[in-house]
Amino acid sequence: MKLEEKIVRMEEISSLLENPNLNIDEGVKLYEEGVVLAKDCLTQLQEVKGKINIIKKDLEVYKEETME
Amino acid sequence: MLNNTYLSVTQINSYIKAIFDAEVMLQNICVFGEVSSYNVSGGNAYFNLKDESGMIPCVLFGANKFDAPKIGDMVLVSGSMNYYAKGGRLSFNAYSIMPYGRGLLYEKFLKLKAELEERGYFDIERKKPIPDYVKRIGVVSSDTGAVIHDIINVTTRRNDCVDIVLYPVKVQGVGAEQEISAGIDFFSNYDKVDVIIVARGGGSLEDLEPFNSEVVANAVFRCKKPLVSAVGHETDFTIIDFVADLRAPTPSAAAELVVWDKALKVEKVYSEMHKIDNKFNLCIVNNTNKVLGLVEGYERDVLRLLDKFKAKIEVSTLKLQNIDNLINNKINAVDRLDFNIRKLNPQNIAKMGYSKILKGSSVVVSINDLNNDDVVGLSLIDGTIKAKVCKEKK
Numbered sequence: 001m002k003l004e005e006k007i008v009r010m011e012e013i014s015s016l017l018e019n020p021n022l023n024i025d026e027g028v029k030l031y032e033e034g035v036v037l038a039k040d041c042l043t044q045l046q047e048v049k050g051k052i053n054i055i056k057k058d059l060e061v062y063k064e065e066t067m068e
Numbered sequence: 069m070l071n072n073t074y075l076s077v078t079q080i081n082s083y084i085k086a087i088f089d090a091e092v093m094l095q096n097i098c099v100f101g102e103v104s105s106y107n108v109s110g111g112n113a114y115f116n117l118k119d120e121s122g123m124i125p126c127v128l129f130g131a132n133k134f135d136a137p138k139i140g141d142m143v144l145v146s147g148s149m150n151y152y153a154k155g156g157r158l159s160f161n162a163y164s165i166m167p168y169g170r171g172l173l174y175e176k177f178l179k180l181k182a183e184l185e186e187r188g189y190f191d192i193e194r195k196k197p198i199p200d201y202v203k204r205i206g207v208v209s210s211d212t213g214a215v216i217h218d219i220i221n222v223t224t225r226r227n228d229c230v231d232i233v234l235y236p237v238k239v240q241g242v243g244a245e246q247e248i249s250a251g252i253d254f255f256s257n258y259d260k261v262d263v264i265i266v267a268r269g270g271g272s273l274e275d276l277e278p279f280n281s282e283v284v285a286n287a288v289f290r291c292k293k294p295l296v297s298a299v300g301h302e303t304d305f306t307i308i309d310f311v312a313d314l315r316a317p318t319p320s321a322a323a324e325l326v327v328w329d330k331a332l333k334v335e336k337v338y339s340e341m342h343k344i345d346n347k348f349n350l351c352i353v354n355n356t357n358k359v360l361g362l363v364e365g366y367e368r369d370v371l372r373l374l375d376k377f378k379a380k381i382e383v384s385t386l387k388l389q390n391i392d393n394l395i396n397n398k399i400n401a402v403d404r405l406d407f408n409i410r411k412l413n414p415q416n417i418a419k420m421g422y423s424k425i426l427k428g429s430s431v432v433v434s435i436n437d438l439n440n441d442d443v444v445g446l447s448l449i450d451g452t453i454k455a456k457v458c459k460e461k462k
Binding site (some may be wrong): 007010011013014017019022024027028030031034035038041042043047048052056060063064068 | 331333338341345348349350355356358361362363365366367369370373374377
């Protein structure tokens with residue numbers, strides 16, 4: 001599942017959890033799914049950030065080499 | 069003696085004036101030069117005529133008969149040198165003034181300009197845009213002189229990746245216009261250049277003449293590549309300037325206009341990169357906050373659910389408690405009954421010394437039920453006995 005899709009599902013879970021007629025079993029199940037997705041998303045975001053930092057560092061090196 | 073040693077001012081002025089008046093070379097002559105300062109007073113114009121190394125003050129009588137020249141114009145004046153004794157000054161007394169060099173050439177220029185304009189040579193719609201990122205420039209100019217060096221210097225300073233190809237031509241004199249037009253035609257069909265600069269340094273109107281020719285105008289008109297003209301100084305306008313896609317005031321300016329500034333573009337790339345970087349970081353932060361916010365929401369919702377469930381349990385517990393009470397009440401009632409029942413147990417009564425009297429199987433409750441010598445049974449705590457009645461009176 002893509003990051004964007006995960007966040008969309010998380011939003012869905014959020015509105016499902018707001019339903020006042022939700023039973024506790026269903027609620028706990030949704031909560032569990034949401035927290036797992038959140039962990040996934042945060043990991044993925046951290047990975048992307050790391051990847052960008054590597055690319056940025058590459059660019060800095062290139063800049064130093066070309067501009068002298 | 070005195071008269072021989074000293075001369076009066078009038079005497080010396082008369083002598084000088086006589087010399088100038090007698091000098092045929094200085095009478096009825098034409099002089100050309102550049103006008104510097106021009107003032108009209110009392111119908112006469114007073115001005116100076118100068119060239120690179122000197123100047124002559126001039127007076128033009130009846131100045132209103134002529135078009136007043138502008139400062140810096142080259143003019144041709146006709147008249148004689150005259151010594152003005154009253155002021156002790158030498159000046160040129162002019163009786164006519166006309167633009168120098170212009171005259172015929174200027175007329176020719178105006179005629180050709182009007183003709184080419186009529187033919188659509190100057191139409192804005194046919195002007196080709198100068199490409200933003202030029203890789204190679206074709207220069208039509210002289211291979212000697214400052215012009216090509218100026219272009220190379222400016223180009224190298226702005227962008228060391230841009231190449232210059234020079235088509236060397238004569239830029240003045242006989243045959244110059246043919247060479248210039250051949251140069252333009254060459255680059256027009258030479259795939260490797262993106263833009264053409266036709267350049268020449270400053271010069272007299274005569275020097276710039278090839279750039280006012282129809283031959284060059286035609287070459288520019290049929291040229292397939294964008295062409296920039298850079299002829300003479302900023303104030304010079306030639307026919308090629310009107311036909312070219314862009315007119316640069318000087319050759320250096322042409323290079324400035326055509327060559328993109330590499331350092332500036334590189335800086336632009338990095339600043340855009342920086343902007344992208346900031347936007348990306350913001351995106352990460354926003355998404356992270358969104359995820360964390362959603363999780364917070366879940367916790368709130370689940371706790372609310374749990375609270376609700378807890379409340380339900382409490383209601384049920386209360387109900388259970390009611391049932392307990394009910395049961396306890398019953399137990400108490402039963403206990404009370406038990407106690408009463410226990411109190412009424414015949415054994416317990418027997419313990420107190422009371423005994424049941426049976427006559428046969430009937431319980432005797434009154435003395436009238438008995439007669440003398442009746443045998444009755446007495447129930448005691450540990451058994452029964454038989455007894456005989458000795459009746460007594462009440």
